[in-house]
Amino acid sequence: MAEKKIRVLVAKPGLDGHDRGAKVVARSFRDAGFEVIYTGLRQTPEQIVAAAVQEDVDVVAMSLLSGAHGTLMPKVVNLLKEQGAGDKLVIGGGVIPDDDIPALLEAGIAAVYTPGTPTSEPIEFIKANVK
Amino acid sequence: MDLVQQVREGNRVAIARLITQAENEAPEAIAALRELYPDTGRARLIGITGPPGSGKSTLTDKLVKELRKRGKSVGVVAIDPTSPFTGGAILGDRIRMSDLALDKGVFIRSMGTRGSLGGLSKATHDAIKILDASGYEYIIIETVGVGQSEVDIVKTADTTVVVSVPGLGDDIQAIKAGIMEIGDLFVVNKADRDGAERVVNEIRYMLDLNPDKEGWHPPILKTIAAQNQGIIELVDNINEHLDYLQESGEIVNRRKERISSEINDLILKRFSQKVTEQLAREDYLEHQLDKILKKEENPFNVVDQVVEKLLNN
Structure with a gap:
């Protein structure tokens, strides 16, 4: 049996045209040996979940700089559960105020990363938490 | 319910899981494929190949939309390269197909080559079988951006579409061995650019030199995929080729060759x-x-x- 490869969906939910961060993260995940599926900009939670299901990813990583994280990220978690894919690790990153993080963690986002985080942090987290 | 039955019923989570198992060469995947095998062979398999940046993903997106208009369900297997150094990959073909994500009649799967060199991924054949068995009527296989010699697609698809674009080289490219020999259809994409007509002529000249005057004559079509131009003709021509394969009995030879390989x-x-x-x-x-x-x-x-x-x- 071949080695299991970790598959990660890197997604940009909502109306937010800034994807430099998402691309940096995608590249660093690639260099960590992950298969990264990049969906491009302006995805609805429904599109992200449909892609996550079809691609059978282990991780859904969302990048959000628009301030809508409180709505969009939990929605992705809930839709994944509804579609029988609730076992995926969901993480998020972007310009997210510290005060908002507890609610996101509560809603099922496994980890939240803010500007300045070294890319090694989410990589280690994914390696440690994907079964 | 077991995975095989769920795949037969078109359950998307099950289809996706089984493809993953096949990619990881899990023993249960081989068992499942054995069971599903009688359900395969119904889908029409279309290969899209061509150099990087020639517009394969955009063309695939438009093809799927046209096939959906005609009421057909479509599976897509899109392949991008795996890094030989880290084993990682960026699979970006979905970017051009994002508004297909919610269509229940479409299933898109991205795959990394994982060390395979012929333009496909190691488990492409398994992914095709799984989508076929779950009832998709057309399956489009988009290869990695190829150079000259990655021609495994021809051993995989019923109809191979070779995509070219203006500005890549002179007419010697068209008579070299390899990718230019495998097209059942030739598409010159980005046909609004300078030099499109020249590429068409070079391909035509190359085809005229073929000693085999019998049978199928590969058409050369011009498209501007980003503007959805030429797509209806492309789908018509693909269907014509598939009909030709059926009527001439050539499909049996192709499938025998495929299975033997x-x-x-x-x-x-x-x-x-x-x-x-x-x-x-x-x-x-x-x-x-x-x-x-x-x-x-x-x-x-x-x-x-x-x-x-x-x-x-």
């Missing part, structure tokens, strides 16, 4: 695993390497010994 690959894979195991046993290879360096032994004798041992086991 697949059997060949599977046998080689199984043997190569055994060889690797055997070479590792008791540091056999390491031992022989020292001898070879001292010229007490040579590579040809070692090969003879290994093969003999393997056959006697």
Whole structure:
């Protein structure tokens, strides 16, 4: 049996045209040996979940700089559960105020990363938490 | 309910899981594929190949939309390269297809090549079988951006579409061996750019030199995929080719060739695993390497010994 490869969906939910961060993260995940599926900009939670299901990813990583994280990220978690894919690790990153993080963690986002985080942090987290 | 039954019923989570298992060469995937095999062979398989940046993903997106308009369900297997250094990959073909994500009649799966060199991924054939068995009527296989010699798609698809764009090289490119020999259809995409007509002429000239005047004559079509131009004609021509394959009986030859090449690959894979195991046993290879360096032994004798041992086991 071949080695299991970790598959990660890197997604940009909502109306937010800034994807430099998402691309940096995608590249660093690639260099960590992950298969990264990049969906491009302006995805609805429904599109992200449909892609996550079809691609059978282990991780859904969302990048959000628009301030809508409180709505969009939990929605992705809930839709994944509804579609029988609730076992995926969901993480998020972007310009997210510290005060908002507890609610996101509560809603099922496994980890939240803010500007300045070294890319090694989410990589280690994914390696440690994907079964 | 078991995975095989769920795949037959088109359950998307199940289809996706089984493709993952096949990619990871899990033993349960082979068992499932054995069971699903009788359900395969119904889908029409279309291969899209061409150099990087020629517009394969955009063309695939538009093809799927046109097929959906005609009421057909479509599976897509889109392949991008795996890094030979880290094993990682960026699979970006979905970017051009994002508004297909919510269409229940479409299933898109991105795959990394994972060391396979012919323009496909290791488990492409398995993914096709799984989508076929779950009832998708058309399956589009988008290869990695290819150079000249990655031609595995022709052993995989019923209809191979070779995509070219203006500005890549002179007419010698068109008469070289390899990718230009495998097209059942040729598409010159980005046809609003300078030089499109020249590319068409070069391909036509190349095709005119074919000694085989019988049978199918590959059409050359101009498209501007980003503007959805030429797509209806492309789908019509693909269907015509598929009908031709059926009516001429050529489909049987192609499928026989495909199965025989697949059997060949599977046998080689199984043997190569055994060889690797055997070479590792008791540091056999390491031992022989020292001898070879001292010229007490040579590579040809070692090969003879290994093969003999393997056959006697």
